[in-house]
Amino acid sequence: MVVIVHFLVDAGDFVLGRVTQGGPEMHVELERVVPTTGRAMPFFWAFGTEFEAFERSVRRSDGVEELRALAHVDGRALYRVRWMETTPSLTAAIAARDATVLEAAGGRTWSFRVRFPDHHGLAAFHEDCRARGVDLRVERVATLDAECASEYGFDLTPKQSEALSLAVESGYFEVPRQVTLSEVADRLGISQQAASERVRRAADAVLRRALLSRVGNDR
Template sequence: MVVVAELEIPANAFDLGRLSQVTEGIHIELERVVPIGTDGVMPFFWATGPDTESFDAFEQAVRGDDVVEELTAVARVDHRVLYHVVWSDTAANLTAVLVASEATILEAYGDDPWRFRLRFADHRGLREFHNYCLDHDVAFRVERIYTLDEEQDAKYNFDLTPEQRSALTLAVEHGYFGVPREVSLQEIADELGISQQAASERVRRGAETVLQSVLLSQSASDLD
């Protein structure tokens, strides 16, 4: 069964993380999902910085590092630059671990520490990743481990209580959020058999929970 692991890894434990520390004010995140072995490891990343001088200093420092063969600025958008990097044969530690454990990087971003979301074909792959990290002295902290089925269930549950879900579903179905509003809060309360105040709290808190889950999810762009 496919397993997803969310981890924290110190920046100095892997090549891209260490390079992200060479220039103050530069924040890095991987650009997209890149299966290990198709185009190297971590070949594209976005860098966000305060000004042109910061990017110039960053590029100079990165190109002068032994672990990098080539660094190319692919696109520049406002204060963000998309880079393509070719790692040299000297690149090791986490890079070697990811290749050996056949992990897929779903998401990675950070300053220090970095946060990774990795997908493994099964628990065996995750165990191999853990063992390789031990062998290569790569420290990490596990935040969460779950299967795709568990992720799918959580995605549509939004951590709502049953009472909040009932109230919010009723409000949506009857047009409470419509313009103009098609049902009053008192009518929702009457159908649920609760007070208007209780209905208000369930609808408000339920709506806030859903909006936070959708709009303020823990993605790289949100945390930038």
């Protein structure tokens, strides 16, 4: 039975996390959906302001063969990275179990959402990570049916639902805004970056399900 796992991992425990930590602090997200066959993690977005310094830092990393900026849009940049053939990768372990990275993003700590064909593949992946010294903190494991049915079909984690609900109730989306993102983060007891990630991911999931599914049904 197909299972989906949500887990956290420190940036220093996998290649993309390490190479993006050497320069100015940026928030990084893998391009959805990320292929895990061939060269792992070829595309990612970076959010911040110091892009030139960030690019220099990534290009100096031993595991990076090439980094290309493909586009700059509204305070973020899309990159294509080519890794050295010998560079070990967390997603290589994922690919070895025929799994797929659905979402991954972070800064000092990364959040992954990965789909495995069955529980056996997930268990084997977990053992692979232990052997590599990668410390996974599993937040949630669910079957595909349960995942799709969760949170009224909006596919939200409990933490995303909490953050988005608080943001809406507090007036974060009103014009003008009634609270800042920093205030939302304080009420949740998390960092502003973590609050931003949860609110944006939750809003994206809700809007995609509400709008894109409607477009599909209207055709």
